[in-house]
Amino acid sequence: xxxxxxxxxxxxxxxxxxxxxxxxxxxxxxxxxxxxxxxxxxxxxxxxxxxxxxxxxxxxxxxxxxxxxxxxxxxxxxxxxxxxxxxxxxxxxxxxxxxxxxxxxxxxxx
Amino acid sequence: xxxxxxxxxxxxxxxxxxxxxxxxxxxxxxxxxxxxxxxxxxxxxxxxxxxxxxxxxxxxxxxxxxxxxxxxxxxxxxxxxxxxxxxxxxxxxxxxxxxxxxxxxxxxxxxxxxxxxxxxxxxxxxxxxxxxxxxxxxxxxxxxxxxxxxxxxxxxxxxxxxxxxxxxxxxxxxxxxxxxxxxxxxxxxxxxxxxxxxxxxxxxxxxxxxxxxxxxxxxxxxxxxxxxxxxxxxxxxxxx
Numbered sequence: 001x002x003x004x005x006x007x008x009x010x011x012x013x014x015x016x017x018x019x020x021x022x023x024x025x026x027x028x029x030x031x032x033x034x035x036x037x038x039x040x041x042x043x044x045x046x047x048x049x050x051x052x053x054x055x056x057x058x059x060x061x062x063x064x065x066x067x068x069x070x071x072x073x074x075x076x077x078x079x080x081x082x083x084x085x086x087x088x089x090x091x092x093x094x095x096x097x098x099x100x101x102x103x104x105x106x107x108x109x110x
Numbered sequence: 111x112x113x114x115x116x117x118x119x120x121x122x123x124x125x126x127x128x129x130x131x132x133x134x135x136x137x138x139x140x141x142x143x144x145x146x147x148x149x150x151x152x153x154x155x156x157x158x159x160x161x162x163x164x165x166x167x168x169x170x171x172x173x174x175x176x177x178x179x180x181x182x183x184x185x186x187x188x189x190x191x192x193x194x195x196x197x198x199x200x201x202x203x204x205x206x207x208x209x210x211x212x213x214x215x216x217x218x219x220x221x222x223x224x225x226x227x228x229x230x231x232x233x234x235x236x237x238x239x240x241x242x243x244x245x246x247x248x249x250x251x252x253x254x255x256x257x258x259x260x261x262x263x264x265x266x267x268x269x270x271x272x273x274x275x276x277x278x279x280x281x282x283x284x285x286x287x288x289x290x291x292x293x294x295x296x297x298x299x300x301x302x303x304x305x306x307x308x309x310x311x312x313x314x315x316x317x318x319x320x321x322x323x324x325x326x327x328x329x330x331x332x333x334x335x336x337x338x339x340x341x342x343x344x345x346x347x348x349x350x
Contacts, residue, residue, distance in 0.1 A: 007212065011208075021197060051328050052324075065156055068156045080170075080174070092179075093175070
């Protein structure tokens with residue numbers, strides 16, 4: 001009926017998730033400027049992908065299920081990107097100097 | 111027309127397909143077979159989970175906006191987060207996802223004796239998480255870090271820190287609520303599993319609760335670095 005994932009896969013994913021958790025905690029104490037955030041998010045996305053693909057077994061799910069998962073992520077992307085484009089284009093969020101010609105200080109901060 | 115094995119009358123109840131002739135008690139007649147019934151539930155569960163992604167996604171987007179606005183203040187609050195407890199809880203929750211996955215595996219392979227024990231293990235680990243979370247909340251209460259209720263914060267970031275702790279309590283609180291609901295669902299599964307309701311033929315509820323539990327795990331996988339870790343590297347510096 002559905003694909004039975006061997007237990008060994010679950011154990012390996014579990015070990016990988018624990019390792020990545022240790023890595024993300026360890027990396028936190030290394031000063032890397034803005035890359036601390038990027039590395040933390042990349043590790044979190046990797047962990048989430050492992051859970052979705054193996055624990056939630058999307059890897060062996062029907063194409064329709066995969067389409068729904070991707071559509072959900074796409075919609076989540078719209079939520080974040082459009083919200084941020086709104087804030088940034090109104091000058092409400094600080095962006096690197098080269099990006100904006102005015103609004104050195106975000107209005108919200110005043 | 112004269113084939114004897116075709117259904118003659120539309121009033122007659124159609125026979126289930128040959129390979130599913132032993133209709134399972136959980137089989138609902140409006141589906142072709144058990145597999146189609148499972149796929150329908152599976153897809154419906156994913157639609158629900160996508161709405162949950164949107165729910166938590168709104169919170170994460172709002173958090174990210176305020177974090178961008180007040181990055182120095184948000185980084186400063188990291189010193190009030192217990193990385194040891196947070197990291198331990200992350201490991202506990204990942205462990206509970208493993209026992210949940212093994213519970214689904216037990217149901218799929220007809221390991222009916224073991225199934226309730228994996229479910230009990232999942233509840234136990236989930237409860238450990240919630241107890242640790244309760245200790246953290248209590249500690250924050252004593253440190254006057256609960257927004258709106260005698261909130262006190264030293265340094266130049268008192269107002270912005272209150273925003274961060276509002277996000278902290280709403281996001282971890284909604285996450286904890288989801289876990290409490292999950293424990294309720296698992297309890298229901300244990301009662302049914304002990305009556306041998308699930309087998310390799312029918313394990314849909316186990317699979318659905320499993321998907322839900324793993325989703326709650328994923329929310330924490332993002333909450334932990336965003337709330338606990340960011341800013342740890344430059345404590346005292348105040349710039350990020």
